[in-house]
Amino acid sequence: MRTRLTVAATIVTTLAICAPRAMAQTWGFPGLSNDAFAAIAAGGPAPQRDLTGEWDPGGAGIAGGDNYFTGRNTPPLTPLGQQMVSRNRPGHGPYSAKVYDGNDPLTTQGDPSGFPRIVNYEFRPIRIVQTPKAVLIMYSFNQTWRIIWTDGRKLPEDPDPRWFGYSVGRWEDNTTFVVDTVGMTDRTWIDSGGYPHSDAMRVQERYHRTGMNVLELTVTIDDPKVYTRPFQSRDRLPLKRLPDGTDFLEQVYAASEVREFKTDVADQTRTP
Amino acid sequence: MRKTLMSALVVAGILFLSQPGVMLAHHGAATFDTENEITVKGTVTEWTWSNPHCILRVDVKDADGTVRNWAVATSNVADVSKRGWSRRSFAAGDAVTILIQPAKSGAPVGMIKNVMLADGTKLQ
Numbered sequence: 001m002r003t004r005l006t007v008a009a010t011i012v013t014t015l016a017i018c019a020p021r022a023m024a025q026t027w028g029f030p031g032l033s034n035d036a037f038a039a040i041a042a043g044g045p046a047p048q049r050d051l052t053g054e055w056d057p058g059g060a061g062i063a064g065g066d067n068y069f070t071g072r073n074t075p076p077l078t079p080l081g082q083q084m085v086s087r088n089r090p091g092h093g094p095y096s097a098k099v100y101d102g103n104d105p106l107t108t109q110g111d112p113s114g115f116p117r118i119v120n121y122e123f124r125p126i127r128i129v130q131t132p133k134a135v136l137i138m139y140s141f142n143q144t145w146r147i148i149w150t151d152g153r154k155l156p157e158d159p160d161p162r163w164f165g166y167s168v169g170r171w172e173d174n175t176t177f178v179v180d181t182v183g184m185t186d187r188t189w190i191d192s193g194g195y196p197h198s199d200a201m202r203v204q205e206r207y208h209r210t211g212m213n214v215l216e217l218t219v220t221i222d223d224p225k226v227y228t229r230p231f232q233s234r235d236r237l238p239l240k241r242l243p244d245g246t247d248f249l250e251q252v253y254a255a256s257e258v259r260e261f262k263t264d265v266a267d268q269t270r271t272p
Numbered sequence: 273m274r275k276t277l278m279s280a281l282v283v284a285g286i287l288f289l290s291q292p293g294v295m296l297a298h299h300g301a302a303t304f305d306t307e308n309e310i311t312v313k314g315t316v317t318e319w320t321w322s323n324p325h326c327i328l329r330v331d332v333k334d335a336d337g338t339v340r341n342w343a344v345a346t347s348n349v350a351d352v353s354k355r356g357w358s359r360r361s362f363a364a365g366d367a368v369t370i371l372i373q374p375a376k377s378g379a380p381v382g383m384i385k386n387v388m389l390a391d392g393t394k395l396q
Binding site for chain 2 (some may be wrong): 260
């Protein structure tokens with residue numbers, strides 16, 4: 001009897017150890033379902049100064065729905081901001097346009113999301129890699145990456161604008177990593193709602209690891225040219241840890257595919 | 273017997289039409305007729321696994337016998353993958369029954385709520 005119990009316990013233990021590896025060795029993981037996301041608990045204390053691994057922001061990361069915009073408390077736009085937003089015809093939020101009239105640079109032209117849109121919309125599973133001089137964030141959405149320099153360099157003072165800007169990071173304490181980013185081109189929107197930004201925008205991300213399996217992201221946008229006060233586009237958004245080595249589904253918004261939907265479906269909805 | 277069969281068909285129809293559908297992932301949902309969904313039957317001509325929307329093209333015969341090629345879209349590849357769709361969900365020649373939110377323009381385009389395959393498999 002004792003032998004049988006021992007064998008059974010060994011099998012259960014082996015399965016428990018091997019299960020995450022088996023999951024991780026599959027290909028093309030599309031992201032957690034809502035139920036699977038909710039089922040992942042904190043999983044014990046957070047390791048110190050370690051964000052390494054695969055993380056899933058779940059359904060709230062994808063955003064784009066009305067809940068995201070109503071919950072965000074976006075401040076009033078400045079006169080320049082109002083002028084800029086009047087040119088944008090998004091698919092979501094209070095400025096939504098008809099589908100045939102949309103001019104979202106990402107979903108109608110295949111432009112890059114840029115930063116901070118990459119964390120405000122279609123924020124899908126990411127992989128974080130820490131090196132001695134930088135933290136790399138690799139986004140499954142559009143197969144995009146960012147380099148967060150941690151080698152002590154200062155942010156550039158008059159940078160040429162880039163889609164994803166210039167980022168430096170530091171550990172505020174053993175579980176909180178803070179990233180400051182400047183120099184984003186004003187060709188991008190900050191979300192799918194057509195909210196604009198200027199080249200003076202500064203963005204701060206706070207990655208707070210609250211447990212072994214949970215990382216919370218807060219994003220603060222400060223752009224006095226466009227918004228009357230700083231605001232948070234993400235407020236402690238939880239990311240859940242995936243098994244080590246998870247391979248992500250490729251989700252690229254290729255310009256040719258974006259164009260096909262626009263011409264063959266969206267444009268056909270125009271009423272005479 | 274006939275009455276029982278009719279009742280079963282009515283119940284099946286109600287269940288089919290009341291299934292939760294595909295969320296409109298992008299772009300001005302008001303462009304599509306969410307109040308008057310329609311069901312079309314046809315033959316797949318092409319299935320495009322793409323972003324921001326996968327597109328299913330289907331030949332559908334109208335009441336007067338005219339065949340029109342519909343282009344109906346679902347969500348992006350990640351979202352539909354989570355719900356069991358794949359690049360191989362459809363092949364040209366497959367018979368399908370599709371619940372659609374059609375465009376208000378009257379053009380043969382729309383957003384897919386769900387698709388029933390000939391073997392009874394339903395994707396939504």
